Amino acid sequence: MSMDIDRINQRLETLTPQDILIWAWETFGPRIAATSSFQTQSVPLLHMIAEVTLQLPVFFLDTGFHFPETLAYRDRLIATYGLNVEVLRAGMGHDDFLRRFGDLYRRDPDRCCYINKVEPLRRAMRGLKAWISGIRRDQTPERRHTPVVSLQDNGIYKICPMVTWTRRDVWKYIADYDLPEHPLLTRGYLSVGCAPCTRPVGEDEDERAGRWSGQAKAECGLHTMLLSPVFSLTPKETKEER
Numbered sequence: 001m002s003m004d005i006d007r008i009n010q011r012l013e014t015l016t017p018q019d020i021l022i023w024a025w026e027t028f029g030p031r032i033a034a035t036s037s038f039q040t041q042s043v044p045l046l047h048m049i050a051e052v053t054l055q056l057p058v059f060f061l062d063t064g065f066h067f068p069e070t071l072a073y074r075d076r077l078i079a080t081y082g083l084n085v086e087v088l089r090a091g092m093g094h095d096d097f098l099r100r101f102g103d104l105y106r107r108d109p110d111r112c113c114y115i116n117k118v119e120p121l122r123r124a125m126r127g128l129k130a131w132i133s134g135i136r137r138d139q140t141p142e143r144r145h146t147p148v149v150s151l152q153d154n155g156i157y158k159i160c161p162m163v164t165w166t167r168r169d170v171w172k173y174i175a176d177y178d179l180p181e182h183p184l185l186t187r188g189y190l191s192v193g194c195a196p197c198t199r200p201v202g203e204d205e206d207e208r209a210g211r212w213s214g215q216a217k218a219e220c221g222l223h224t225m226l227l228s229p230v231f232s233l234t235p236k237e238t239k240e241e242r
């Protein structure tokens with residue numbers, strides 16, 4: 001399928017996230033999936049998926065390092081909205097990972113993210129034509145120029161329906177629809193990732209300032225390492241669990 005991306009982006013830039021979701025499903029369904037980290041800022045997109053494209057698969061990357069509150073919040077949203085969630089895990093399994101690598105997140109967080117997030121997603125994306133991500137331009141300088149639709153080097157279209165939204169839009173939507181918040185939000189966790197790599201943020205900090213704090217890392221790799229495998233994993237590391 002060849003598409004005039006510039007022309008499509010001009011049109012999609014003016015649509016609501018819901019209309020972008022509908023366009024994405026009509027264009028690529030069923031060979032399309034979304035990813036979600038199931039934190040408070042994820043809930044508007046998950047709510048919209050439930051409203052307009054309920055059959056859309058939503059991938060959740062279970063690294064084994066999540067806060068228990070995140071897993072409980074994920075399960076609550078699945079039960080409430082009937083989301084079609086698929087849990088992805090590293091091929092070697094979490095116990096094996098801990099035995100072999102221990103606190104790799106301290107020594108080499110990029111490799112830890114690669115094994116636990118990037119590789120499982122690369123595996124799950126085989127056969128897909130499009131991937132929906134909830135990232136926004138206002139989250140980080142690296143995301144400032146993200147288009148609604150882009151064709152990645154792996155031939156998969158990346159679609160970001162929330163890209164024009166601001167943090168204020170997210171909170172307004174949550175308030176308008178009275179959506180549930182992540183249990184750690186009240187403790188200052190504006191952005192929640194894995195427990196060892198997340199701290200609460202102060203009022204004057206960016207929402208992602210608590211992610212990999214003190215390390216030269218701002219992204220988990222899904223938006224940077226997915227296309228070019230920067231680590232080579234052994235067959236055992238990539239083996240699917242059955």
Ligand code: SF4
Pocket residue numbers: 063065104105108109110112113114116117193194195196197220
């Ligand atoms: S966020 Fe931290 S613990 Fe989670 S996969 Fe990345 S480095 Fe590992």
